[in-house]
Amino acid sequence: MDVQQGTAAPRRRRRPSAPEQRVLGISAALVVLTAASLWAAPPVPAGIGGLVGAVALPWWVLALGYAATEATVLHIQVKREAQTVSVSELSLVLGLFFAGPPALLAGRLVGSATVLLLHRRSTPLKTAFNLALAAAETAVAVLCFHVLAQVGQSAPALWLAALAATLLANTVGIIAVGLVIAAFEGGLRPRELARDVVAGQPATPVVVAVALVAVTSLAADVRSAGLLLLAAAGLLIAYRAYASLSDRHLNLERLYRFTQAVTSSPEVDVVLSSVLGEARELLKSERAEVAFPAPGGGHVARVRLGPSGRLSRSEEPLTPADEWLLRAVVGDDEAQLLPRTTRDAAARAWLAARAAREAIAVPLRGGAGTVGVLVVTDRLGDVRTFDDSDVLLLETVANHASVALQNGELVDRLRHEALHDALTGLPNRAFLQRRLTGALDDVRDGRSAGAAVMILDLDGFKDVNDTLGHQQGDRLLVEVGARLGAAVGAAGTVTRLGGDEFAVLVTDTADEDRVVRLGRRLLRALEQPVALDGLEVEVGGSLGIALAPVHATDAAGLLKRADVAMYDAKGAARGLRVYGADLDTADPRRLTLVAELRAALATGGIEVHVQPQARVTTGEVVGVEALVRWDHPELGRVSPEEFVPIAERTGLIGPLTTHVLDRSLAACAAWRAGGHDLAVAVNLSARSLYDADLVDEVARLLARHDVPAGRLTLEVTEGSVMADPARAIALLHQLRDLGVRLSVDDFGTGYSSLSYLKRLPVHEVKIDRSFVMGLQSGAEDVAIVRAVTDLGRHLDLEVVAEGVEDAATWELLREVGCDLVQGWYLGRPMPAAELLPWLRSRPAARGALRAV
Structure with missing residues (x-):
């Protein structure tokens, strides 16, 4: 029985990928097997057992038979793959008895090629492999049948020879398909392959028996061919009807359960x-x-x-x-x-x-x-x-x-729900964007005098979360939302942007004094303590105001200027600040970066570089850390320390994180295709730990690039976890359940690290570079690195040291028992596309590292 396994098509490239090259190699081996089998097959005298040679079938009849049987198939879906099962053994057995090897091979190839190209419209690679496999199966069957025919020449002996030849041909097909699946998925599974060989041909004896009935009938009277064709057509129709009925039955069961749900x-x-x-x-x-x-x-x-x-x-x-x-x-x-x-x-x-x-x-x-x-x-x-x-x-x-x-x-x-916050019931950021865009359109068209946006960030909210817990923090946000709504009334629209940030939109006004009075009313609404868990909690706020058309005429610009004013209010502890041009005179780059970061994300201006990580004992490169880079066309290289906080404040941190994850996993998939199974580590910002869709987004990108979850490490800092431990730890558990590795970055620079480390579902800790770079100059740094390494060993965590810039530091880290190292001594950050050439050019460097 001919079985073809459907696998996910590889991505198109200008030249074949590594899995495609392996498939081409398997196809070439099948061609060699075909030639060798046909050369070694002994001739079978006609008339043996009264069957062989009794009828002469031309190649085109066999081609029609193969085309008909392979086009009339049963599709079976197994998890993420589909199998195609045909009854082409009918034509094979008839060809063994009534056609010579050349005619049988020609009929098989022409019939299969017709179905592959015209009916299934297979890709060139699949067509080449399937034709090579068809030729090899046919040649192996001919060899087996001819050898066994020399041993026993009675009709029953020839029947057994035909069955053995068919089973052997199918075995060749199962093994070849298993090798192709291993080429794409990585790693051969011998047990599963052996199980398929033994148990994967349950219908073959039945199909061969039907074929032998046809052989016997034709040998007795060639005129029985018409009756056999009618019987075969009936069997094929019944075969398809059963498959369709079975499929409908399963679908009806599912629909019944679905209707109940x-x-x-x-x-x-x-x-x-x-x-x-x-x-x-x-x-x-x-x-x-x-x-x-x-x-x-x-x-x-x-x-x-x-x-x-x-x-x-x-x-x-x-x-x-x-x-x-x-x-x-x-x-x-x-x-x-x-x-x-x-x-x-x-x-x-x-x-x-x-x-x-x-x-x-x-x-x-x-x-x-x-x-x-x-x-x-x-x-x-x-x-x-x-x-x-x-x-x-x-x-x-x-x-x-x-x-x-x-x-x-x-x-x-x-x-x-798409436009409102689930916790407070207030409109969300999407709602604000839509309403603000409409309000600014009215201003631009002269239907409205102006509009204003106020952004409010709570002061002390983190302390409430740290002290009383996530549940009480949520209660505080609900109370704040209710107070702001009551204070604004019909004068504006209160929205929650996320976390502890709220915004208020006021339309049809250009009166700055009126907006400022409303802002002060909002701050006064927060002056009364909030009762939480038996305690009177005081929480204030910092408010930034921007007005249209004075400060900006577009939604993005107005929100950014209100955000700048809010941060100035928070830094100066003044409570409320109206945007002014003086806020940007100290740093003229700020507004430029805010305005152009979104465009850089959309146009590919944000790139991902990688820095290798190696095992300290062998120098073997086992992974990389992804580093985000922005080369501004006018300002030059912009540091991540400068633009990542901007992305966090302007709501672009989500798209930025998705972009870095997507590019990193795409590079990881390319390395795996090139034979280098490297892991990739990506940093998460503090705001990412508030993103409810992060887990789904990570799962989607892993599936999109077909990268195992264990090949991705997500790095979080102590500070980002400490900002809201309950929420952060819950999200990290979801990521770990997904199979992703987790790492604590810059370990040792934060606070409460030891008390929280045992609660974090992480796999590794990363020693901050400030300790690593001071190893040779101070005993205190050596003691800290040794303590972190011992702690990691006792907690069954890998320890990574970054900032390794010389051989002496590498040797010290090996002595204290560190697992992985990263730094300029191993390799500087480079574009992801340059990693494989760098790996191929460093055999000597690897040997030098091992000698350290």
């Missing part, structure tokens, strides 16, 4: 998780999401199911590609099938915008008509693609979901 739970998240999870499972797709167009247009609310099973929500501007899909599905109330082979320009533009190969989009209907779109993209494996039956299946899921949508204002809740 949707109708029995009133929870919105449970309903959405069921809808998206079932859509993804039924259609074996990579991703599933629900999109709801905003009532006023211009935006779309999305709900996605992440790799970890958690829901994420976002409010995004409506792109032209999205507008086309929503108009086609919501406006016309029609499902859309976007197959891999589509030539429709709009469909291809949408797929390109979503980085997808194929998709299905069906309408979600509510009480007032179609309210949204259910979308699945990218079927798992390369064997099957979405078709019309999948559209009907997804429409069934959508119809069940529509019942839940009509159950009670689900769409309104989704839109509300």
Whole structure:
């Protein structure tokens, strides 16, 4: 039985990747096996057992037989891969008895090539491998059959010879496919391969038996060929009908369970998780999401199911590609099938915008008509693609979901949650951006006199969290939100930006005095203590104000200037500050960097360099640390210490972290493809530990680049954890459960490190460079490094030392028992693309390091 394993296609490159080169090598070996088997096969005299040579089958008849059997297949989905099972043994057995080796081989290759190129439309690499495999299987079967035919020449003996030849040919196929899977996934699994060889051919004896019945009938009377063709056609039809019936039965079971889950739970998240999870499972797709167009247009609310099973929500501007899909599905109330082979320009533009190969989009209907779109993209494996039956299946899921949508204002809740803070119930940053953009449009068009933004940051909130815990900190934020709302009333809109930052938008005013009076009212609302856990807690705030059109005419600029004013108010302990040009005279770079950081992220101006890490005992490079770099076209190299805090203050730290993770994992995948299984470490900022979507984002990027989670290390500083230990430790546990390695960076420079280290789910500690660089000049630094190393050993943590700049420091670190080192003595930071050439050029350096 011919079995082909569907694997994920490698990324396209100008020259073959390492796995592709291995596949080409396997194909070449199969060609050699084919030639050797045909050369060694002894001739079989015609007429043996009254069967061999009784009928002469030309090559084109065998080609038709192979094409028919391989085109009529059963697709079986196993987890993330698809298998194609055919009954091509029918043609093989007939060819062994009634055709010579050349005709059998020609028929097999022509028939297989026809199916691969015209029916399955396989890639050139897959076509080459499958044809080489088909030739090798045929040649091995011929050799086995001819050798055994010399031993026993009775009809039963020839039957056993045909069965043995077929089983041996399939064994060659199973081993070859296993080698190809190992080439892409890394590492051969001999036990699984042996199990497949022994138990992976359950239907082969049955198919061979049917083929031998045909052989016997044709040898007795060639006119029985018509009856055999009718019987074979009936078997193939029944075969496909059974497969289809089995598939429908499984889908019905899943739909039944899905219907129960949707109708029995009133929870919105449970309903959405069921809808998206079932859509993804039924259609074996990579991703599933629900999109709801905003009532006023211009935006779309999305709900996605992440790799970890958690829901994420976002409010995004409506792109032209999205507008086309929503108009086609919501406006016309029609499902859309976007197959891999589509030539429709709009469909291809949408797929390109979503980085997808194929998709299905069906309408979600509510009480007032179609309210949204259910979308699945990218079927798992390369064997099957979405078709019309999948559209009907997804429409069934959508119809069940529509019942839940009509159950009670689900769409309104989704839109509300996308634009409001879950803790305080206040509007969130996305809401503020939309409302502020509209207000500034009114100012620009003369419909409004002006607008103002106030940003308020709480003073002392960290102390509340550290002392009373995360739960009491949340209660404080809820109380602050309520007080600010009461103080503002109808004069403006209070929003929560995240953490302990709030903002107030005041529209249709250019009166600075009025806005300042409102700001002082906000600060007075915080003067009364808040009762928390039996204690009277006092918390103040620092407020920054910026007005349009005086200070800025765009939303980003106005928010940045209000943020600058707030930080000045906090630093000067004055409580409230209105933005002024004098705030930037001391550092004219600040506003330039704030304005251009977002553009640099969008245009690729932010780069990722890497610095190697090696084992102290051998000098072997086992990983790298990713270092973010910004080469400004006018200002030159901008230090991360300068622009990372700006990203944190302006809300760009999320996109910056995603960019660095994406580029680092892409480089890691390229190194793995080149034969270097290196780990990569990425720093997380303190603000990243407040990002509820960080875990899903990390999981998505790991899956996108096919990098094992254990190859990624996320570094956090003591200070970032101490800012909110309860929340940070909970997030770190989620990342560890994902399989990601965790590291404490700059260890020893913070406070409470020993008391919290045993609670942190980390794998390593990184000694700060200030201690490492002072090893040769002071006994105190040696004692600190030795203590940290001993502590790491007792806690089963790896210890990394950074800042190694000479051989003597390397030797001292080896003596104290440090595990990994990093520094200029090993290698300076370099662009990620230069790492592999650097590794190939350092054999001598490696030997020198071992001699240290």
